[in-house]
Amino acid sequence: MSKTFFITGGAGFIGSAVIRELIHNTDNHVVNVDKLTYAGNLESLVSVADSERYTFVQADICDAPAMQQLFEQHQPDVVMHLAAESHVDRSIDGPAEFIQTNVVGTAVLLEAARAYWKNLQQQDADKAEAFRFHHISTDEVYGDLEGTDDLFTETTPYAPSSPYSASKASSDHLVRAWQRTYGLPTLVTNCSNNYGPYHFPEKLIPLMILNALAGKPLPVYGDGQQIRDWLYVEDHARALIKVATEGDVGKTYNIGGHNEQTNLHVVETICEILDELVPCKVKGNSHHLPLTAHDSHKQLITFVTDRPGHDVRYAIDASKIERELGWKPEETFETGLRKTVEWYLANKTWWKRVQDGSYQGQRLGSL
Ligand code: NAD
Numbered sequence: 001m002s003k004t005f006f007i008t009g010g011a012g013f014i015g016s017a018v019i020r021e022l023i024h025n026t027d028n029h030v031v032n033v034d035k036l037t038y039a040g041n042l043e044s045l046v047s048v049a050d051s052e053r054y055t056f057v058q059a060d061i062c063d064a065p066a067m068q069q070l071f072e073q074h075q076p077d078v079v080m081h082l083a084a085e086s087h088v089d090r091s092i093d094g095p096a097e098f099i100q101t102n103v104v105g106t107a108v109l110l111e112a113a114r115a116y117w118k119n120l121q122q123q124d125a126d127k128a129e130a131f132r133f134h135h136i137s138t139d140e141v142y143g144d145l146e147g148t149d150d151l152f153t154e155t156t157p158y159a160p161s162s163p164y165s166a167s168k169a170s171s172d173h174l175v176r177a178w179q180r181t182y183g184l185p186t187l188v189t190n191c192s193n194n195y196g197p198y199h200f201p202e203k204l205i206p207l208m209i210l211n212a213l214a215g216k217p218l219p220v221y222g223d224g225q226q227i228r229d230w231l232y233v234e235d236h237a238r239a240l241i242k243v244a245t246e247g248d249v250g251k252t253y254n255i256g257g258h259n260e261q262t263n264l265h266v267v268e269t270i271c272e273i274l275d276e277l278v279p280c281k282v283k284g285n286s287h288h289l290p291l292t293a294h295d296s297h298k299q300l301i302t303f304v305t306d307r308p309g310h311d312v313r314y315a316i317d318a319s320k321i322e323r324e325l326g327w328k329p330e331e332t333f334e335t336g337l338r339k340t341v342e343w344y345l346a347n348k349t350w351w352k353r354v355q356d357g358s359y360q361g362q363r364l365g366s367l
Pocket of ligand 1: 083138
């Protein structure tokens, strides 16, 4: 039976992938609740905008009356909470917004969901029984695996390093407390680094693709030996929908792609894919002369001062979600990265409008 999904942060990178998957490949309804910060981009949702199963509302999750009203109005079956400030470097420059949205906003949303769910228990016991609140989080809450071969499991103790990961850790704790204390039917997922289409160009992979296309330096933090475990965003979206609809209440599931790569290897692989597809515009070759071995985009790689508190290694053990829910990623790092580079080459209008700021002109469906 068709369900109504209440998705926060649906105009962001991962939320928009979840919504595209729900609208294109299921018969469910979606209410997308997003404040449209700089990271929210309705142009990532043009393919669903005309669907009568899709509704957008511009609202802040910190706005308690608005959240209560939206729950009552839309009567959701499932909440998928993705709204967050998500960029680690920004959290170092200005942590307040991260605490506001990620911690306070999550608490506001939990309270609105709890009030709605309590009413539902009086009015529609079956719907209340099936209600789910799924909180989407990061593997960065577990801290740093430097110098070990360990993997993060669902029982790894929390040890966040950045204001971003500390705020996400706080929100995870709040969600578990609402389950334990009030019985709210929650689920938590912690996922590794995502990449793929519609990724905001401040993040590593799109930044490197777009800088390389422009012949600009490719800034790599420190020695580039930090290890991240990469997952293609559409694989993450499918995993999230599986957890929200089939996961066991109260459980946590780690999600990852078994793709541990150093940042330097990621950047070099992007350069190699681009070398095959487009001429290199490095200084001295701006006339698109045929490539020589010396004209690889790799020439643009520049090492810059490391980020303070930079974790060295993250790696996820995703065996629980694979075993219990039968999820597996479809993309390898090689296939996913090639698809991503090709997407940026084919979708210049999307990222040029992000770069010149015109994507922020769209403001629809405010409360
Ligand atoms: P994103 O920054 O691309 O999108 C966040 C969205 O939330 C934006 O559309 C923004 O407008 C919205 N938003 C921000 N503050 C809001 C508020 N107060 N009220 C309503 N909406 C608000 O983030 P993303 O990369 O899509 O990440 C989504 C979630 O997944 C986050 O919770 C993040 O912590 C988590 N996560 C991300 C990754 C990753 O690699 N990107 C990995 C694991 C987990």
